[in-house]
Amino acid sequence: MAEPLIEVADLHAYYAESHVLQGVNLRIEAGEAVGLLGRNGMGKTTLIRATLRLMRATTGRVTIRGRDCSGERPDRVARLGIGYVPEGRGVFPNLSVRENLLMAARPGLRGQLDWTLDRVLQTFPRLSERLDHGGNQLSGGEQQMLAIGRALMTNPDLIVLDEATEGLAPKIVREIWNIVAGIRATGIASLVVDRNYRAVLAHTDRCVVIERGRVALEGKSRELAADEAQLQSYLGV
Numbered sequence: 001m002a003e004p005l006i007e008v009a010d011l012h013a014y015y016a017e018s019h020v021l022q023g024v025n026l027r028i029e030a031g032e033a034v035g036l037l038g039r040n041g042m043g044k045t046t047l048i049r050a051t052l053r054l055m056r057a058t059t060g061r062v063t064i065r066g067r068d069c070s071g072e073r074p075d076r077v078a079r080l081g082i083g084y085v086p087e088g089r090g091v092f093p094n095l096s097v098r099e100n101l102l103m104a105a106r107p108g109l110r111g112q113l114d115w116t117l118d119r120v121l122q123t124f125p126r127l128s129e130r131l132d133h134g135g136n137q138l139s140g141g142e143q144q145m146l147a148i149g150r151a152l153m154t155n156p157d158l159i160v161l162d163e164a165t166e167g168l169a170p171k172i173v174r175e176i177w178n179i180v181a182g183i184r185a186t187g188i189a190s191l192v193v194d195r196n197y198r199a200v201l202a203h204t205d206r207c208v209v210i211e212r213g214r215v216a217l218e219g220k221s222r223e224l225a226a227d228e229a230q231l232q233s234y235l236g237v
Ligand SMILES: Nc1ncnc2c1ncn2[C@@H]1O[C@H](COP(=O)(O)OP(=O)(O)O)[C@@H](O)[C@H]1O
Pocket: 015, 018, 020, 038, 039, 040, 041, 042, 043, 044, 045, 046, 047
C-alpha cells in the first residue's frame, strides 16, 4: 500500500499549562477526504496547527509522506504538498487578488502544475472580477475563495480547510462546498473542519470526532451519517 500522506501518532499539545491534545492518532491517505468534527474548543484547530508544526509545545510523532516531521520547521512542512486555509483566512490585505494568488504559485511535489492563475480564476469567477482589488476590499466570501485559491496555487496533494464557511451567507456557503467537491474530484486529499457536520459527512470519506483533545469516534462518513443520534451526542447539537 502507498505511504499515508500524513500520520500523526500520540500527539500531545499544550498552551502553557493547558494540555489541549491528549494523545491523538490521525492518518490521511493519498486522495482521501477526511472530516474533523467536534464541538467548539475541543482541539480541532490545535490538531491542525500541531500537525503542520505551527506550534512547538507538542510531543508525539508527525510523519508526512514517510518523513519524520516532528521537529521540522513549519515552512518546510508547508512545502511537503500541503495547502492550508486557516481559520480566519489569512489573505494579505495590502496585496491585490492577483498578487495574493501569484505569490503562492509553485509546482507541486511531483512537479505538477495543474493549478495555474487561469484555472483558479475559472474555479472562482468572482475573483476574476476582483483581480486588482486589495485583499481588504473583498467580501468575506471572496476572501475565503482567495484563501482557497492561494492554497490551490501551491499545487498541493492535501488541502486543509479550517471553518472555511464560517460567517458566510448561505449562497456563498453552497458555492464553497461545490468547490470543495470539485477539488475532491481531482484527487487532492482534504482535511475539512466545519460546524455543519452534515456537509462534512457529505464531502468526506471518513470522519474523526475530537472530544477534549482525544479522538472520541471515527468511521466512514457514510456509516456515521446513518447514526446521527450517536454523532449528535458527541457534537452536542
Ligand atoms: N492561543 C491559545 N492560547 C491558549 N489557549 C488556546 C489557544 N488557542 C486555543 N486555545 C484553547 O485550546 C482549546 C482547543 O482550541 P481549538 O483547537 O481552537 O479548538 P477548536 O478548533 O476545536 O474549536 C480550547 O480550550 C481553547 O480555548
